Amino acid sequence: MHRPVLLNEVLSIFNPQPGEKYVDATINGGGHATAILERIGPKGKLLGIDWDCALIAKLKDKSKKTKNLVLECGNYADIKSIARKYSLDKIDGILFDLGFSSHQLEESGRGFSFLRHEPLDMRYNIYENTLTASEIINTWPRKAIEDILRRFGEERFAGRIAAGIIRARNSKRVSASDELADIVGRCVPGIRRGRIHPATRTFQALRIAVNHEMDNLGQGLRDSAALLKPQGKLVIISFHSLEDRMVKIFLKEKQKEGVLTLLTKKPVAADAAEIRVNPRARSAKLRAALITSNQ
Ligand SMILES: C[S@@+](CC[C@H](N)C(=O)[O-])C[C@H]1O[C@@H](n2cnc3c(N)ncnc32)[C@H](O)[C@@H]1O
Structure with a gap:
Protein backbone atom coordinates (compact mmCIF):
# COMPACT_ATOMS: atom_id res chain seq x y z
CA MET A 1 0.00 0.00 0.00
CA HIS A 2 1.19 3.54 -0.78
CA ARG A 3 1.07 5.87 2.22
CA PRO A 4 0.41 9.52 1.31
CA VAL A 5 3.43 11.66 2.20
CA LEU A 6 3.06 14.88 4.25
CA LEU A 7 -0.73 14.46 4.32
CA ASN A 8 -1.33 16.71 7.35
CA GLU A 9 0.83 19.44 5.83
CA VAL A 10 -1.05 19.24 2.49
CA LEU A 11 -4.40 19.48 4.29
CA SER A 12 -3.33 22.35 6.51
CA ILE A 13 -2.14 24.38 3.48
CA PHE A 14 -5.20 23.66 1.31
CA ASN A 15 -7.65 23.82 4.22
CA PRO A 16 -10.34 22.36 1.91
CA GLN A 17 -13.88 23.68 2.45
CA PRO A 18 -17.26 22.25 1.42
CA GLY A 19 -18.03 22.99 -2.23
CA GLU A 20 -14.44 23.71 -3.31
CA LYS A 21 -12.76 22.41 -6.48
CA TYR A 22 -9.43 20.55 -6.49
CA VAL A 23 -7.15 18.76 -8.93
CA ASP A 24 -4.91 15.95 -7.76
CA ALA A 25 -2.54 15.81 -10.73
CA THR A 26 -0.91 12.55 -9.53
CA ILE A 27 -3.76 10.72 -7.81
CA ASN A 28 -2.23 7.20 -7.81
CA GLY A 29 -4.09 5.25 -5.08
CA GLY A 30 -5.93 8.37 -3.91
CA GLY A 31 -4.19 8.79 -0.55
CA HIS A 32 -4.27 12.61 -0.54
CA ALA A 33 -7.42 12.80 -2.67
CA THR A 34 -9.56 10.77 -0.25
CA ALA A 35 -8.81 13.20 2.58
CA ILE A 36 -9.58 16.22 0.37
CA LEU A 37 -12.83 14.62 -0.91
CA GLU A 38 -14.07 14.12 2.65
CA ARG A 39 -13.60 17.81 3.35
CA ILE A 40 -15.09 19.28 0.15
CA GLY A 41 -18.23 17.17 0.58
CA PRO A 42 -20.89 16.32 -2.03
CA LYS A 43 -21.01 19.86 -3.46
CA GLY A 44 -17.28 19.96 -4.11
CA LYS A 45 -15.42 18.42 -7.05
CA LEU A 46 -12.07 16.71 -7.36
CA LEU A 47 -10.43 15.82 -10.65
CA GLY A 48 -7.87 13.05 -10.23
CA ILE A 49 -5.29 12.58 -12.97
CA ASP A 50 -2.68 9.85 -13.32
CA TRP A 51 -0.66 8.78 -16.34
CA ASP A 52 -0.83 5.15 -15.20
CA CYS A 53 -4.10 3.89 -16.73
CA ALA A 54 -4.06 0.68 -14.65
CA LEU A 55 -4.21 2.77 -11.47
CA ILE A 56 -7.02 4.96 -12.81
CA ALA A 57 -9.03 1.85 -13.82
CA LYS A 58 -8.63 0.45 -10.30
CA LEU A 59 -9.67 3.74 -8.69
CA LYS A 60 -12.71 4.05 -10.99
CA ASP A 61 -13.78 0.62 -9.86
CA LYS A 62 -13.28 1.43 -6.18
CA SER A 63 -14.97 4.83 -6.28
CA LYS A 64 -18.10 4.18 -8.36
CA LYS A 65 -20.29 5.75 -5.68
CA THR A 66 -18.10 8.82 -5.10
CA LYS A 67 -20.09 11.49 -6.92
CA ASN A 68 -17.73 14.42 -6.37
CA LEU A 69 -14.77 12.64 -8.01
CA VAL A 70 -13.87 12.52 -11.71
CA LEU A 71 -10.89 10.51 -12.93
CA GLU A 72 -8.76 10.77 -16.05
CA CYS A 73 -5.86 8.70 -17.28
CA GLY A 74 -3.59 11.39 -18.68
CA ASN A 75 -0.37 13.33 -18.49
CA TYR A 76 -0.36 16.31 -16.12
CA ALA A 77 1.42 18.21 -18.89
CA ASP A 78 -2.10 18.23 -20.44
CA ILE A 79 -3.77 19.49 -17.24
CA LYS A 80 -5.28 22.45 -19.12
CA SER A 81 -7.19 20.37 -21.69
CA ILE A 82 -8.11 17.71 -19.10
CA ALA A 83 -9.57 20.38 -16.78
CA ARG A 84 -11.45 21.88 -19.73
CA LYS A 85 -12.90 18.44 -20.58
CA TYR A 86 -14.50 18.37 -17.11
CA SER A 87 -15.50 22.07 -17.21
CA LEU A 88 -13.22 22.82 -14.28
CA ASP A 89 -11.84 26.33 -13.92
CA LYS A 90 -11.25 28.73 -11.02
CA ILE A 91 -9.77 25.83 -9.10
CA ASP A 92 -9.12 26.17 -5.35
CA GLY A 93 -6.13 23.86 -5.15
CA ILE A 94 -3.84 21.72 -7.30
CA LEU A 95 -1.57 19.03 -5.88
CA PHE A 96 1.48 17.44 -7.52
CA ASP A 97 2.99 14.52 -5.58
CA LEU A 98 5.78 13.66 -7.98
CA GLY A 99 7.48 10.50 -9.14
CA PHE A 100 6.26 6.98 -8.59
CA SER A 101 4.48 5.19 -5.77
CA SER A 102 5.36 2.21 -3.58
CA HIS A 103 2.67 0.33 -5.48
CA GLN A 104 4.37 0.96 -8.84
CA LEU A 105 7.76 0.08 -7.36
CA GLU A 106 6.60 -3.19 -5.87
CA GLU A 107 3.68 -4.38 -7.97
CA SER A 108 3.66 -2.85 -11.45
CA GLY A 109 6.13 -5.42 -12.88
CA ARG A 110 7.62 -2.60 -15.00
CA GLY A 111 11.18 -2.64 -13.74
CA PHE A 112 11.14 0.43 -11.45
CA SER A 113 12.96 -1.52 -8.73
CA PHE A 114 16.59 -2.62 -8.98
CA LEU A 115 15.82 -5.33 -6.44
CA ARG A 116 13.43 -7.20 -8.73
CA HIS A 117 13.75 -9.38 -11.79
CA GLU A 118 11.41 -7.52 -14.15
CA PRO A 119 11.53 -6.29 -17.75
CA LEU A 120 13.29 -2.92 -18.10
CA ASP A 121 10.25 -0.85 -19.01
CA MET A 122 9.78 2.03 -16.49
CA ARG A 123 6.92 3.73 -18.37
CA TYR A 124 4.09 5.20 -16.31
CA ASN A 125 1.92 5.01 -19.41
CA ILE A 126 2.42 2.00 -21.65
CA TYR A 127 -0.04 3.23 -24.31
CA GLU A 128 1.06 6.82 -25.04
CA ASN A 129 4.76 6.40 -24.37
CA THR A 130 6.83 4.26 -26.73
CA LEU A 131 10.29 4.77 -25.22
CA THR A 132 11.34 2.12 -22.66
CA ALA A 133 14.37 1.82 -20.38
CA SER A 134 15.33 -1.30 -22.32
CA GLU A 135 15.54 0.69 -25.56
CA ILE A 136 17.85 3.25 -23.92
CA ILE A 137 20.08 0.59 -22.35
CA ASN A 138 20.27 -1.68 -25.40
CA THR A 139 20.29 0.74 -28.34
CA TRP A 140 21.41 4.25 -27.35
CA PRO A 141 25.04 5.28 -27.99
CA ARG A 142 27.39 5.31 -24.97
CA LYS A 143 27.59 9.12 -24.92
CA ALA A 144 23.79 9.52 -24.86
CA ILE A 145 23.51 7.06 -21.94
CA GLU A 146 26.31 8.85 -20.10
CA ASP A 147 24.53 12.19 -20.65
CA ILE A 148 21.22 11.11 -19.14
CA LEU A 149 22.96 9.45 -16.16
CA ARG A 150 24.78 12.71 -15.50
CA ARG A 151 21.83 15.04 -16.21
CA PHE A 152 18.96 13.15 -14.61
CA GLY A 153 20.82 11.03 -12.06
CA GLU A 154 23.59 13.49 -11.12
CA GLU A 155 25.72 10.33 -11.23
CA ARG A 156 29.45 10.95 -10.65
CA PHE A 157 30.34 7.65 -12.28
CA ALA A 158 28.18 8.20 -15.38
CA GLY A 159 31.10 7.55 -17.77
CA ARG A 160 32.11 4.27 -16.15
CA ILE A 161 28.54 3.04 -15.87
CA ALA A 162 27.76 3.88 -19.52
CA ALA A 163 30.93 2.05 -20.62
CA GLY A 164 29.98 -0.95 -18.42
CA ILE A 165 26.50 -1.06 -19.97
CA ILE A 166 27.94 -1.07 -23.51
CA ARG A 167 30.39 -3.88 -22.57
CA ALA A 168 27.59 -5.95 -21.06
CA ARG A 169 25.15 -5.47 -23.94
CA ASN A 170 27.83 -6.38 -26.49
CA SER A 171 27.83 -9.89 -25.11
CA LYS A 172 24.13 -10.20 -24.24
CA ARG A 173 21.00 -7.99 -24.36
CA VAL A 174 20.33 -6.46 -20.91
CA SER A 175 16.71 -7.35 -20.30
CA ALA A 176 15.95 -7.28 -16.57
CA SER A 177 16.12 -4.66 -13.82
CA ASP A 178 18.26 -6.78 -11.45
CA GLU A 179 20.69 -7.54 -14.31
CA LEU A 180 21.18 -3.82 -14.89
CA ALA A 181 21.63 -3.26 -11.14
CA ASP A 182 24.44 -5.87 -11.11
CA ILE A 183 26.17 -4.23 -14.08
CA VAL A 184 26.03 -0.81 -12.38
CA GLY A 185 27.25 -2.31 -9.08
CA ARG A 186 30.34 -3.68 -10.84
CA CYS A 187 31.17 -0.23 -12.33
CA VAL A 188 30.96 1.79 -9.12
CA PRO A 189 33.93 1.86 -6.72
CA GLY A 190 33.59 0.47 -3.21
CA ILE A 191 33.30 3.87 -1.48
CA ARG A 192 29.85 4.34 -2.97
CA ARG A 193 28.64 1.12 -1.39
CA GLY A 194 26.83 1.42 1.92
CA ARG A 195 24.52 4.43 2.05
CA ILE A 196 22.37 4.09 -1.05
CA HIS A 197 22.25 1.23 -3.52
CA PRO A 198 24.82 1.93 -6.27
CA ALA A 199 22.08 1.65 -8.92
CA THR A 200 19.77 4.25 -7.31
CA ARG A 201 20.89 7.17 -9.46
CA THR A 202 20.98 5.13 -12.69
CA PHE A 203 17.40 3.97 -12.13
CA GLN A 204 16.28 7.52 -11.30
CA ALA A 205 17.90 8.84 -14.48
CA LEU A 206 16.30 6.19 -16.67
CA ARG A 207 12.84 6.76 -15.17
CA ILE A 208 13.11 10.51 -15.74
CA ALA A 209 14.33 10.07 -19.33
CA VAL A 210 11.74 7.41 -20.26
CA ASN A 211 8.84 9.50 -18.94
CA ALA A 225 -0.76 28.49 -12.19
CA ALA A 226 -3.18 29.70 -14.89
CA LEU A 227 -5.97 27.28 -13.90
CA LEU A 228 -6.07 28.29 -10.25
CA LYS A 229 -8.36 31.08 -9.11
CA PRO A 230 -6.91 34.08 -7.26
CA GLN A 231 -6.27 32.84 -3.67
CA GLY A 232 -6.08 29.29 -5.05
CA LYS A 233 -3.14 27.17 -3.87
CA LEU A 234 -0.51 25.12 -5.64
CA VAL A 235 1.23 22.40 -3.62
CA ILE A 236 4.12 20.33 -4.96
CA ILE A 237 5.90 17.45 -3.24
CA SER A 238 9.19 16.44 -4.85
CA PHE A 239 11.58 13.60 -4.08
CA HIS A 240 14.91 14.53 -5.63
CA SER A 241 17.01 17.62 -6.13
CA LEU A 242 16.32 18.03 -9.87
CA GLU A 243 12.57 18.22 -9.33
CA ASP A 244 12.90 20.41 -6.27
CA ARG A 245 15.22 22.83 -8.11
CA MET A 246 12.77 23.14 -11.00
CA VAL A 247 9.85 23.77 -8.61
CA LYS A 248 11.83 26.30 -6.58
CA ILE A 249 12.94 28.27 -9.67
CA PHE A 250 9.43 28.17 -11.17
CA LEU A 251 7.81 29.50 -7.97
CA LYS A 252 10.43 32.23 -7.53
CA GLU A 253 10.03 33.42 -11.14
CA LYS A 254 6.23 33.49 -10.86
CA GLN A 255 6.52 35.38 -7.58
CA LYS A 256 8.70 37.98 -9.31
CA GLU A 257 6.09 38.29 -12.07
CA GLY A 258 3.45 38.96 -9.38
CA VAL A 259 1.46 35.81 -10.20
CA LEU A 260 1.83 34.13 -6.81
CA THR A 261 3.16 34.43 -3.29
CA LEU A 262 5.28 31.72 -1.76
CA LEU A 263 3.70 30.05 1.26
CA THR A 264 6.86 28.10 2.08
CA LYS A 265 10.10 30.08 2.30
CA LYS A 266 11.94 26.80 2.88
CA PRO A 267 10.65 23.43 1.74
CA VAL A 268 8.60 21.54 4.31
CA ALA A 269 10.04 18.12 5.23
CA ALA A 270 8.54 15.13 7.03
CA ASP A 271 9.17 14.79 10.75
CA ALA A 272 10.95 11.85 12.38
CA ALA A 273 7.67 10.16 13.34
CA GLU A 274 6.44 10.11 9.71
CA ILE A 275 9.82 8.93 8.40
CA ARG A 276 9.77 6.08 10.93
CA VAL A 277 6.49 4.69 9.56
CA ASN A 278 7.12 5.74 5.94
CA PRO A 279 10.82 5.78 4.96
CA ARG A 280 9.86 7.14 1.52
CA ALA A 281 8.99 10.44 3.24
CA ARG A 282 12.67 10.98 4.08
CA SER A 283 13.45 12.70 0.77
CA ALA A 284 10.12 14.51 0.38
CA LYS A 285 10.14 18.31 0.05
CA LEU A 286 6.92 20.26 -0.09
CA ARG A 287 6.66 23.74 -1.59
CA ALA A 288 3.44 25.72 -1.85
CA ALA A 289 2.18 29.01 -3.25
CA LEU A 290 -0.90 31.21 -3.20
CA ILE A 291 -2.08 32.62 -6.52
CA THR A 292 -2.40 36.38 -6.39
CA SER A 293 -3.30 37.09 -10.02
CA ASN A 294 -4.08 35.02 -13.11
CA GLN A 295 -1.46 36.77 -15.26
C1 LIG B 1 3.94 9.55 -5.59
S1 LIG B 1 2.65 8.97 -6.58
C2 LIG B 1 1.27 9.87 -5.98
C3 LIG B 1 0.67 9.28 -4.73
C4 LIG B 1 -0.67 9.85 -4.33
N1 LIG B 1 -0.55 11.24 -3.93
C5 LIG B 1 -1.27 9.06 -3.18
O1 LIG B 1 -1.19 9.54 -2.05
O2 LIG B 1 -1.78 7.96 -3.40
C6 LIG B 1 2.97 9.75 -8.11
C7 LIG B 1 2.03 9.39 -9.24
O3 LIG B 1 2.27 10.29 -10.32
C8 LIG B 1 2.00 9.62 -11.52
N2 LIG B 1 2.65 10.37 -12.61
C9 LIG B 1 3.94 10.45 -12.93
N3 LIG B 1 4.14 11.24 -13.98
C10 LIG B 1 2.91 11.69 -14.36
C11 LIG B 1 2.45 12.56 -15.37
N4 LIG B 1 3.29 13.12 -16.24
N5 LIG B 1 1.13 12.80 -15.43
C12 LIG B 1 0.26 12.26 -14.55
N6 LIG B 1 0.64 11.41 -13.57
C13 LIG B 1 1.95 11.14 -13.46
C14 LIG B 1 2.56 8.24 -11.30
O4 LIG B 1 1.95 7.30 -12.17
C15 LIG B 1 2.19 7.99 -9.82
O5 LIG B 1 0.99 7.29 -9.73
Missing part, protein backbone atom coordinates in the same frame (compact mmCIF):
# COMPACT_ATOMS: atom_id res chain seq x y z
CA HIS A 212 10.15 12.95 -19.99
CA GLU A 213 9.54 13.92 -16.38
CA MET A 214 11.26 17.31 -16.37
CA ASP A 215 9.46 18.54 -19.52
CA ASN A 216 6.10 17.32 -18.22
CA LEU A 217 6.65 18.98 -14.86
CA GLY A 218 7.57 22.33 -16.43
CA GLN A 219 4.44 22.31 -18.59
CA GLY A 220 2.20 21.07 -15.77
CA LEU A 221 3.36 23.80 -13.38
CA ARG A 222 2.94 26.61 -15.92
CA ASP A 223 -0.61 25.59 -16.82
CA SER A 224 -1.61 24.95 -13.21
Whole structure:
Protein backbone atom coordinates (compact mmCIF):
# COMPACT_ATOMS: atom_id res chain seq x y z
CA MET A 1 0.00 0.00 0.00
CA HIS A 2 1.19 3.54 -0.78
CA ARG A 3 1.07 5.87 2.22
CA PRO A 4 0.41 9.52 1.31
CA VAL A 5 3.43 11.66 2.20
CA LEU A 6 3.06 14.88 4.25
CA LEU A 7 -0.73 14.46 4.32
CA ASN A 8 -1.33 16.71 7.35
CA GLU A 9 0.83 19.44 5.83
CA VAL A 10 -1.05 19.24 2.49
CA LEU A 11 -4.40 19.48 4.29
CA SER A 12 -3.33 22.35 6.51
CA ILE A 13 -2.14 24.38 3.48
CA PHE A 14 -5.20 23.66 1.31
CA ASN A 15 -7.65 23.82 4.22
CA PRO A 16 -10.34 22.36 1.91
CA GLN A 17 -13.88 23.68 2.45
CA PRO A 18 -17.26 22.25 1.42
CA GLY A 19 -18.03 22.99 -2.23
CA GLU A 20 -14.44 23.71 -3.31
CA LYS A 21 -12.76 22.41 -6.48
CA TYR A 22 -9.43 20.55 -6.49
CA VAL A 23 -7.15 18.76 -8.93
CA ASP A 24 -4.91 15.95 -7.76
CA ALA A 25 -2.54 15.81 -10.73
CA THR A 26 -0.91 12.55 -9.53
CA ILE A 27 -3.76 10.72 -7.81
CA ASN A 28 -2.23 7.20 -7.81
CA GLY A 29 -4.09 5.25 -5.08
CA GLY A 30 -5.93 8.37 -3.91
CA GLY A 31 -4.19 8.79 -0.55
CA HIS A 32 -4.27 12.61 -0.54
CA ALA A 33 -7.42 12.80 -2.67
CA THR A 34 -9.56 10.77 -0.25
CA ALA A 35 -8.81 13.20 2.58
CA ILE A 36 -9.58 16.22 0.37
CA LEU A 37 -12.83 14.62 -0.91
CA GLU A 38 -14.07 14.12 2.65
CA ARG A 39 -13.60 17.81 3.35
CA ILE A 40 -15.09 19.28 0.15
CA GLY A 41 -18.23 17.17 0.58
CA PRO A 42 -20.89 16.32 -2.03
CA LYS A 43 -21.01 19.86 -3.46
CA GLY A 44 -17.28 19.96 -4.11
CA LYS A 45 -15.42 18.42 -7.05
CA LEU A 46 -12.07 16.71 -7.36
CA LEU A 47 -10.43 15.82 -10.65
CA GLY A 48 -7.87 13.05 -10.23
CA ILE A 49 -5.29 12.58 -12.97
CA ASP A 50 -2.68 9.85 -13.32
CA TRP A 51 -0.66 8.78 -16.34
CA ASP A 52 -0.83 5.15 -15.20
CA CYS A 53 -4.10 3.89 -16.73
CA ALA A 54 -4.06 0.68 -14.65
CA LEU A 55 -4.21 2.77 -11.47
CA ILE A 56 -7.02 4.96 -12.81
CA ALA A 57 -9.03 1.85 -13.82
CA LYS A 58 -8.63 0.45 -10.30
CA LEU A 59 -9.67 3.74 -8.69
CA LYS A 60 -12.71 4.05 -10.99
CA ASP A 61 -13.78 0.62 -9.86
CA LYS A 62 -13.28 1.43 -6.18
CA SER A 63 -14.97 4.83 -6.28
CA LYS A 64 -18.10 4.18 -8.36
CA LYS A 65 -20.29 5.75 -5.68
CA THR A 66 -18.10 8.82 -5.10
CA LYS A 67 -20.09 11.49 -6.92
CA ASN A 68 -17.73 14.42 -6.37
CA LEU A 69 -14.77 12.64 -8.01
CA VAL A 70 -13.87 12.52 -11.71
CA LEU A 71 -10.89 10.51 -12.93
CA GLU A 72 -8.76 10.77 -16.05
CA CYS A 73 -5.86 8.70 -17.28
CA GLY A 74 -3.59 11.39 -18.68
CA ASN A 75 -0.37 13.33 -18.49
CA TYR A 76 -0.36 16.31 -16.12
CA ALA A 77 1.42 18.21 -18.89
CA ASP A 78 -2.10 18.23 -20.44
CA ILE A 79 -3.77 19.49 -17.24
CA LYS A 80 -5.28 22.45 -19.12
CA SER A 81 -7.19 20.37 -21.69
CA ILE A 82 -8.11 17.71 -19.10
CA ALA A 83 -9.57 20.38 -16.78
CA ARG A 84 -11.45 21.88 -19.73
CA LYS A 85 -12.90 18.44 -20.58
CA TYR A 86 -14.50 18.37 -17.11
CA SER A 87 -15.50 22.07 -17.21
CA LEU A 88 -13.22 22.82 -14.28
CA ASP A 89 -11.84 26.33 -13.92
CA LYS A 90 -11.25 28.73 -11.02
CA ILE A 91 -9.77 25.83 -9.10
CA ASP A 92 -9.12 26.17 -5.35
CA GLY A 93 -6.13 23.86 -5.15
CA ILE A 94 -3.84 21.72 -7.30
CA LEU A 95 -1.57 19.03 -5.88
CA PHE A 96 1.48 17.44 -7.52
CA ASP A 97 2.99 14.52 -5.58
CA LEU A 98 5.78 13.66 -7.98
CA GLY A 99 7.48 10.50 -9.14
CA PHE A 100 6.26 6.98 -8.59
CA SER A 101 4.48 5.19 -5.77
CA SER A 102 5.36 2.21 -3.58
CA HIS A 103 2.67 0.33 -5.48
CA GLN A 104 4.37 0.96 -8.84
CA LEU A 105 7.76 0.08 -7.36
CA GLU A 106 6.60 -3.19 -5.87
CA GLU A 107 3.68 -4.38 -7.97
CA SER A 108 3.66 -2.85 -11.45
CA GLY A 109 6.13 -5.42 -12.88
CA ARG A 110 7.62 -2.60 -15.00
CA GLY A 111 11.18 -2.64 -13.74
CA PHE A 112 11.14 0.43 -11.45
CA SER A 113 12.96 -1.52 -8.73
CA PHE A 114 16.59 -2.62 -8.98
CA LEU A 115 15.82 -5.33 -6.44
CA ARG A 116 13.43 -7.20 -8.73
CA HIS A 117 13.75 -9.38 -11.79
CA GLU A 118 11.41 -7.52 -14.15
CA PRO A 119 11.53 -6.29 -17.75
CA LEU A 120 13.29 -2.92 -18.10
CA ASP A 121 10.25 -0.85 -19.01
CA MET A 122 9.78 2.03 -16.49
CA ARG A 123 6.92 3.73 -18.37
CA TYR A 124 4.09 5.20 -16.31
CA ASN A 125 1.92 5.01 -19.41
CA ILE A 126 2.42 2.00 -21.65
CA TYR A 127 -0.04 3.23 -24.31
CA GLU A 128 1.06 6.82 -25.04
CA ASN A 129 4.76 6.40 -24.37
CA THR A 130 6.83 4.26 -26.73
CA LEU A 131 10.29 4.77 -25.22
CA THR A 132 11.34 2.12 -22.66
CA ALA A 133 14.37 1.82 -20.38
CA SER A 134 15.33 -1.30 -22.32
CA GLU A 135 15.54 0.69 -25.56
CA ILE A 136 17.85 3.25 -23.92
CA ILE A 137 20.08 0.59 -22.35
CA ASN A 138 20.27 -1.68 -25.40
CA THR A 139 20.29 0.74 -28.34
CA TRP A 140 21.41 4.25 -27.35
CA PRO A 141 25.04 5.28 -27.99
CA ARG A 142 27.39 5.31 -24.97
CA LYS A 143 27.59 9.12 -24.92
CA ALA A 144 23.79 9.52 -24.86
CA ILE A 145 23.51 7.06 -21.94
CA GLU A 146 26.31 8.85 -20.10
CA ASP A 147 24.53 12.19 -20.65
CA ILE A 148 21.22 11.11 -19.14
CA LEU A 149 22.96 9.45 -16.16
CA ARG A 150 24.78 12.71 -15.50
CA ARG A 151 21.83 15.04 -16.21
CA PHE A 152 18.96 13.15 -14.61
CA GLY A 153 20.82 11.03 -12.06
CA GLU A 154 23.59 13.49 -11.12
CA GLU A 155 25.72 10.33 -11.23
CA ARG A 156 29.45 10.95 -10.65
CA PHE A 157 30.34 7.65 -12.28
CA ALA A 158 28.18 8.20 -15.38
CA GLY A 159 31.10 7.55 -17.77
CA ARG A 160 32.11 4.27 -16.15
CA ILE A 161 28.54 3.04 -15.87
CA ALA A 162 27.76 3.88 -19.52
CA ALA A 163 30.93 2.05 -20.62
CA GLY A 164 29.98 -0.95 -18.42
CA ILE A 165 26.50 -1.06 -19.97
CA ILE A 166 27.94 -1.07 -23.51
CA ARG A 167 30.39 -3.88 -22.57
CA ALA A 168 27.59 -5.95 -21.06
CA ARG A 169 25.15 -5.47 -23.94
CA ASN A 170 27.83 -6.38 -26.49
CA SER A 171 27.83 -9.89 -25.11
CA LYS A 172 24.13 -10.20 -24.24
CA ARG A 173 21.00 -7.99 -24.36
CA VAL A 174 20.33 -6.46 -20.91
CA SER A 175 16.71 -7.35 -20.30
CA ALA A 176 15.95 -7.28 -16.57
CA SER A 177 16.12 -4.66 -13.82
CA ASP A 178 18.26 -6.78 -11.45
CA GLU A 179 20.69 -7.54 -14.31
CA LEU A 180 21.18 -3.82 -14.89
CA ALA A 181 21.63 -3.26 -11.14
CA ASP A 182 24.44 -5.87 -11.11
CA ILE A 183 26.17 -4.23 -14.08
CA VAL A 184 26.03 -0.81 -12.38
CA GLY A 185 27.25 -2.31 -9.08
CA ARG A 186 30.34 -3.68 -10.84
CA CYS A 187 31.17 -0.23 -12.33
CA VAL A 188 30.96 1.79 -9.12
CA PRO A 189 33.93 1.86 -6.72
CA GLY A 190 33.59 0.47 -3.21
CA ILE A 191 33.30 3.87 -1.48
CA ARG A 192 29.85 4.34 -2.97
CA ARG A 193 28.64 1.12 -1.39
CA GLY A 194 26.83 1.42 1.92
CA ARG A 195 24.52 4.43 2.05
CA ILE A 196 22.37 4.09 -1.05
CA HIS A 197 22.25 1.23 -3.52
CA PRO A 198 24.82 1.93 -6.27
CA ALA A 199 22.08 1.65 -8.92
CA THR A 200 19.77 4.25 -7.31
CA ARG A 201 20.89 7.17 -9.46
CA THR A 202 20.98 5.13 -12.69
CA PHE A 203 17.40 3.97 -12.13
CA GLN A 204 16.28 7.52 -11.30
CA ALA A 205 17.90 8.84 -14.48
CA LEU A 206 16.30 6.19 -16.67
CA ARG A 207 12.84 6.76 -15.17
CA ILE A 208 13.11 10.51 -15.74
CA ALA A 209 14.33 10.07 -19.33
CA VAL A 210 11.74 7.41 -20.26
CA ASN A 211 8.84 9.50 -18.94
CA HIS A 212 10.15 12.95 -19.99
CA GLU A 213 9.54 13.92 -16.38
CA MET A 214 11.26 17.31 -16.37
CA ASP A 215 9.46 18.54 -19.52
CA ASN A 216 6.10 17.32 -18.22
CA LEU A 217 6.65 18.98 -14.86
CA GLY A 218 7.57 22.33 -16.43
CA GLN A 219 4.44 22.31 -18.59
CA GLY A 220 2.20 21.07 -15.77
CA LEU A 221 3.36 23.80 -13.38
CA ARG A 222 2.94 26.61 -15.92
CA ASP A 223 -0.61 25.59 -16.82
CA SER A 224 -1.61 24.95 -13.21
CA ALA A 225 -0.76 28.49 -12.19
CA ALA A 226 -3.18 29.70 -14.89
CA LEU A 227 -5.97 27.28 -13.90
CA LEU A 228 -6.07 28.29 -10.25
CA LYS A 229 -8.36 31.08 -9.11
CA PRO A 230 -6.91 34.08 -7.26
CA GLN A 231 -6.27 32.84 -3.67
CA GLY A 232 -6.08 29.29 -5.05
CA LYS A 233 -3.14 27.17 -3.87
CA LEU A 234 -0.51 25.12 -5.64
CA VAL A 235 1.23 22.40 -3.62
CA ILE A 236 4.12 20.33 -4.96
CA ILE A 237 5.90 17.45 -3.24
CA SER A 238 9.19 16.44 -4.85
CA PHE A 239 11.58 13.60 -4.08
CA HIS A 240 14.91 14.53 -5.63
CA SER A 241 17.01 17.62 -6.13
CA LEU A 242 16.32 18.03 -9.87
CA GLU A 243 12.57 18.22 -9.33
CA ASP A 244 12.90 20.41 -6.27
CA ARG A 245 15.22 22.83 -8.11
CA MET A 246 12.77 23.14 -11.00
CA VAL A 247 9.85 23.77 -8.61
CA LYS A 248 11.83 26.30 -6.58
CA ILE A 249 12.94 28.27 -9.67
CA PHE A 250 9.43 28.17 -11.17
CA LEU A 251 7.81 29.50 -7.97
CA LYS A 252 10.43 32.23 -7.53
CA GLU A 253 10.03 33.42 -11.14
CA LYS A 254 6.23 33.49 -10.86
CA GLN A 255 6.52 35.38 -7.58
CA LYS A 256 8.70 37.98 -9.31
CA GLU A 257 6.09 38.29 -12.07
CA GLY A 258 3.45 38.96 -9.38
CA VAL A 259 1.46 35.81 -10.20
CA LEU A 260 1.83 34.13 -6.81
CA THR A 261 3.16 34.43 -3.29
CA LEU A 262 5.28 31.72 -1.76
CA LEU A 263 3.70 30.05 1.26
CA THR A 264 6.86 28.10 2.08
CA LYS A 265 10.10 30.08 2.30
CA LYS A 266 11.94 26.80 2.88
CA PRO A 267 10.65 23.43 1.74
CA VAL A 268 8.60 21.54 4.31
CA ALA A 269 10.04 18.12 5.23
CA ALA A 270 8.54 15.13 7.03
CA ASP A 271 9.17 14.79 10.75
CA ALA A 272 10.95 11.85 12.38
CA ALA A 273 7.67 10.16 13.34
CA GLU A 274 6.44 10.11 9.71
CA ILE A 275 9.82 8.93 8.40
CA ARG A 276 9.77 6.08 10.93
CA VAL A 277 6.49 4.69 9.56
CA ASN A 278 7.12 5.74 5.94
CA PRO A 279 10.82 5.78 4.96
CA ARG A 280 9.86 7.14 1.52
CA ALA A 281 8.99 10.44 3.24
CA ARG A 282 12.67 10.98 4.08
CA SER A 283 13.45 12.70 0.77
CA ALA A 284 10.12 14.51 0.38
CA LYS A 285 10.14 18.31 0.05
CA LEU A 286 6.92 20.26 -0.09
CA ARG A 287 6.66 23.74 -1.59
CA ALA A 288 3.44 25.72 -1.85
CA ALA A 289 2.18 29.01 -3.25
CA LEU A 290 -0.90 31.21 -3.20
CA ILE A 291 -2.08 32.62 -6.52
CA THR A 292 -2.40 36.38 -6.39
CA SER A 293 -3.30 37.09 -10.02
CA ASN A 294 -4.08 35.02 -13.11
CA GLN A 295 -1.46 36.77 -15.26
C1 LIG B 1 3.94 9.55 -5.59
S1 LIG B 1 2.65 8.97 -6.58
C2 LIG B 1 1.27 9.87 -5.98
C3 LIG B 1 0.67 9.28 -4.73
C4 LIG B 1 -0.67 9.85 -4.33
N1 LIG B 1 -0.55 11.24 -3.93
C5 LIG B 1 -1.27 9.06 -3.18
O1 LIG B 1 -1.19 9.54 -2.05
O2 LIG B 1 -1.78 7.96 -3.40
C6 LIG B 1 2.97 9.75 -8.11
C7 LIG B 1 2.03 9.39 -9.24
O3 LIG B 1 2.27 10.29 -10.32
C8 LIG B 1 2.00 9.62 -11.52
N2 LIG B 1 2.65 10.37 -12.61
C9 LIG B 1 3.94 10.45 -12.93
N3 LIG B 1 4.14 11.24 -13.98
C10 LIG B 1 2.91 11.69 -14.36
C11 LIG B 1 2.45 12.56 -15.37
N4 LIG B 1 3.29 13.12 -16.24
N5 LIG B 1 1.13 12.80 -15.43
C12 LIG B 1 0.26 12.26 -14.55
N6 LIG B 1 0.64 11.41 -13.57
C13 LIG B 1 1.95 11.14 -13.46
C14 LIG B 1 2.56 8.24 -11.30
O4 LIG B 1 1.95 7.30 -12.17
C15 LIG B 1 2.19 7.99 -9.82
O5 LIG B 1 0.99 7.29 -9.73
